[in-house]
Amino acid sequence: MFASRSIRTYLLAALIALCGACTATTGKETRNLMADNAPSTQTEISAPHIVAANDLKGSVIVTQRGAIKIHTYVSPADSFLVTTQIIEGPSKLIVFDGQALKPYAEEVATYVQRLGKPVDRIILSHGHPDHWAGLEALLERLPETPVYSLAGVTSFVRAAGEQMLGNLRKKFGDKVASQVVLPSRVLHTGAQTIDGIGFDFRELLDGEASIQLVALMPDQKVVLAFDLVFAPGEHVFTVQPTFDHWIGILDGLKALGGYDTIMIGHGRPTGRAAYDATIAYLQRAKQIHAWSKDAKSYADALKAAFPDREQPGWVDFSSMILYAHH
Numbered sequence: 001m002f003a004s005r006s007i008r009t010y011l012l013a014a015l016i017a018l019c020g021a022c023t024a025t026t027g028k029e030t031r032n033l034m035a036d037n038a039p040s041t042q043t044e045i046s047a048p049h050i051v052a053a054n055d056l057k058g059s060v061i062v063t064q065r066g067a068i069k070i071h072t073y074v075s076p077a078d079s080f081l082v083t084t085q086i087i088e089g090p091s092k093l094i095v096f097d098g099q100a101l102k103p104y105a106e107e108v109a110t111y112v113q114r115l116g117k118p119v120d121r122i123i124l125s126h127g128h129p130d131h132w133a134g135l136e137a138l139l140e141r142l143p144e145t146p147v148y149s150l151a152g153v154t155s156f157v158r159a160a161g162e163q164m165l166g167n168l169r170k171k172f173g174d175k176v177a178s179q180v181v182l183p184s185r186v187l188h189t190g191a192q193t194i195d196g197i198g199f200d201f202r203e204l205l206d207g208e209a210s211i212q213l214v215a216l217m218p219d220q221k222v223v224l225a226f227d228l229v230f231a232p233g234e235h236v237f238t239v240q241p242t243f244d245h246w247i248g249i250l251d252g253l254k255a256l257g258g259y260d261t262i263m264i265g266h267g268r269p270t271g272r273a274a275y276d277a278t279i280a281y282l283q284r285a286k287q288i289h290a291w292s293k294d295a296k297s298y299a300d301a302l303k304a305a306f307p308d309r310e311q312p313g314w315v316d317f318s319s320m321i322l323y324a325h326h
């Protein structure tokens, strides 16, 4: 857990960096996946596919595994392609993460309500505000829905949440929630069955975040890895210098047999190649971090090392936070 001084510097840096990240990604709106050739109706295929939801600014990709569908909402680039994963069981929905900005949380609520099944619970994957700041708006549309998280995640949000929201507001104004919504229930690790769907919840420490939930779906062979894994074609958020430990976590995930679909915190569902791509990125980031004297030299070197990866604004964002700890 961060000391209070660290939290303060982290948040100040996050705000400054956020501005740069947004400017840098404005031109990437074309990554919105609502292409004209998207199928007009959902079809029951097993490969992830885009569904038409042309009234939404975000994108939705549906992955079907037997009777279970996973709807992945991806926000536009101005809130970092942050995802909300909606697991559709036979009679209920299980929603992972609550978006950063109100307009996109409201889009998630709209999409969820179209599915026509009650939300059993919302589960928060980790404490970074891009994943929970939208909970207030989401819960306005889905009142009484219990919000679960690992106990340490709730502690982190309780300690730093108000400051995080305040800093977000300086950039995004009234697109940001008026108050922190703390998870109301504790998510326990281990095997659980929700609406007939088996989950194996795990707590991973010192990866991209200090505490991160991973949810395995053993019957579907899907792993919800959130911010521990990034798509091969995109930059990686590196906000704390826990490179080796994070790589060790990825080695462990990689060793899980048969899990070929990976749901991530930023961007579309990805596959096993994302493990090695994220590991390669972290190895290079660790080397660069070892000699870089400040955030700018770190960011410049990392962008030069991976010139073809998209979302370079993410590097400016995370490098400011990373170096605020020094």
Ligand SMILES: [Zn+2]
Residues within 6 Å of the ligand: 082, 128, 130, 131, 227, 265, 266
């Ligand atoms: Zn994130």
